Amino acid sequence: PEAASQQPATIKTPAQPAAATMPLPATAIPAASEKKPAHLLVVDDNEMNRDMLSRRLKSRGFTVKTADDGQQAVDIIAKEEFDLVLLDIMMPVLSGIDALKIVRQTKSVADLPIIMATAKDQGEDIVEALKLGANDYVTKPLDFPVVLARAETQLSLRRANVEIKRLAQDLDVKNRFIRQTFGRYLSDEIVSSLLETPEGLTLGGEKRVVTLLMSDLRGFTAAAERLDPEQVVKVLNNYLGTMADIITEYQGTIDEFIGDAVFALFGAPVRRDDDAERAMACALAMQLAMEEINAYNRREGLPEVEMGIGLNTGEVVVGNIGSMKRAKYGVVGSHVNLTSRIESFTVGGQILISVATLKGGGDIAKVGERLEFQAKGFKDPIAMYDLLGIAGAHNLMLPERREDLADLKQPLASSYVVLDGKHIDGAAVAARIVKASKSGALLLTADAVAALSNVRVRLHDDAGQEMPGDLYGKVLSSRAGDPEGSFRVKFTSVPPEVASLIERVLSA
Numbered sequence: 001p002e003a004a005s006q007q008p009a010t011i012k013t014p015a016q017p018a019a020a021t022m023p024l025p026a027t028a029i030p031a032a033s034e035k036k037p038a039h040l041l042v043v044d045d046n047e048m049n050r051d052m053l054s055r056r057l058k059s060r061g062f063t064v065k066t067a068d069d070g071q072q073a074v075d076i077i078a079k080e081e082f083d084l085v086l087l088d089i090m091m092p093v094l095s096g097i098d099a100l101k102i103v104r105q106t107k108s109v110a111d112l113p114i115i116m117a118t119a120k121d122q123g124e125d126i127v128e129a130l131k132l133g134a135n136d137y138v139t140k141p142l143d144f145p146v147v148l149a150r151a152e153t154q155l156s157l158r159r160a161n162v163e164i165k166r167l168a169q170d171l172d173v174k175n176r177f178i179r180q181t182f183g184r185y186l187s188d189e190i191v192s193s194l195l196e197t198p199e200g201l202t203l204g205g206e207k208r209v210v211t212l213l214m215s216d217l218r219g220f221t222a223a224a225e226r227l228d229p230e231q232v233v234k235v236l237n238n239y240l241g242t243m244a245d246i247i248t249e250y251q252g253t254i255d256e257f258i259g260d261a262v263f264a265l266f267g268a269p270v271r272r273d274d275d276a277e278r279a280m281a282c283a284l285a286m287q288l289a290m291e292e293i294n295a296y297n298r299r300e301g302l303p304e305v306e307m308g309i310g311l312n313t314g315e316v317v318v319g320n321i322g323s324m325k326r327a328k329y330g331v332v333g334s335h336v337n338l339t340s341r342i343e344s345f346t347v348g349g350q351i352l353i354s355v356a357t358l359k360g361g362g363d364i365a366k367v368g369e370r371l372e373f374q375a376k377g378f379k380d381p382i383a384m385y386d387l388l389g390i391a392g393a394h395n396l397m398l399p400e401r402r403e404d405l406a407d408l409k410q411p412l413a414s415s416y417v418v419l420d421g422k423h424i425d426g427a428a429v430a431a432r433i434v435k436a437s438k439s440g441a442l443l444l445t446a447d448a449v450a451a452l453s454n455v456r457v458r459l460h461d462d463a464g465q466e467m468p469g470d471l472y473g474k475v476l477s478s479r480a481g482d483p484e485g486s487f488r489v490k491f492t493s494v495p496p497e498v499a500s501l502i503e504r505v506l507s508a
Helices: 002-006 047-059 070-079 096-103 123-132 144-182 188-196 220-224 229-249 275-288 290-299 334-344 355-360 496-507
Strands: 039-043 063-067 084-088 114-119 136-140 204-217 253-258 261-266 307-322 327-332 351-354 365-373 382-390 406-420 429-436 440-445 454-459 471-476 486-493
Touching (some): 039 047, 047 063, 047 144, 070 084, 084 144, 096 114, 114 144, 136 144, 220 486, 229 253, 275 351, 334 351, 334 382, 351 355, 351 365, 355 382, 406 440, 406 496, 429 454, 429 496, 440 471
Parallel strands (some): 039 084, 114 136
Antiparallel strands (some): 204 261, 204 307, 429 440, 440 486, 471 486
């Protein structure tokens, strides 16, 4: 075998003039047709073989470099990029087999095709070379058309692999762009559903038990009218960005932002056994984050804000809703309306949950008193609880809400109307504010007002005329010691002129 390696290999050619161009096999792709000619490395310890083979390859449009032993080939490959290597097996210093082992540590079969050249009687070497990662082999004496055909085949495969990698990278970039872009509007789970399942865009839905979360800023609409547009967007972006991060952390699905309101789902599109528990923990985390949000608002000279949250669990229809031109992933059902009603009864800093949500969350929820209210559109009174905290792994607790009202030396004349949604329900009723703070008041009046009612309060001057600026608030449950015919109000919106007046009265 060693003697065979040292003998010049005969490259057979057909009986035709030397100047004639040899036709290529039908499956071969000429390297000259490529924008950049393929770069080949010919490795052979026989100088005549190297020169003859490299000249023939160059005449076919390839660029060729040569090496006279395996070690030199390894060194050259480490420094320079090649499209194909023709590697002799029997060489001094470092054999082709050993060179192949070293090269395959850094260059895969797809990255760098290697064709081994060996004597016809060295079948064991070929088997070992193929096991070590050789792409193909040719036997000596070399038949140039065979060498060319096999080289072209490996180059074609390499070009295909390069193109597949490029397409895969392009697809990955596009998918990342889609996820990053639409992930700002939809949850990751919805984006994944749309990308990975052909039926993801199909209109339609299914009935499913989910926990619904609705939150809303108290009095922000009125406050926004006194702010510049840039300030309004600044407040909302800080608030909504923080809330979105928290909801995502607790694996909720943000259905939509409606102004300063947030609507999120727990249990769709992916259902988990602890949906109600995570929804309660998420709501608590959202309320606790309001301190950080208001710290930012104070630094930026923006108004502080308060948020109310309602949670409810029930069966809804969930899925793709809309038309073929415009659709959204959402939910429909009476429990959506009920969740909205529950949220509307909250005051700033409060979380109200339905009985179903409390049951779904197990025994780790910490709640306050049971409340009942009559909601519009619902025949029977609706029961709910004030969520104060949650134990277990979440271990979250809201700070105690205290509303310490100061006695006023001189009561403030006022009037109020009860609101049904955004509409006035009945005539204005005279009242006197006898206790107050920056965020609430105690009103004396002849008429009883149900707890959780929304009211609009206007102050009156000494002549009995209404003063500018509307106070909005929610009626709280009375406390022991409150005078008969009185009710407490938690302010949800206080215009600056009224806030200044209350501060002057309190300082006096």
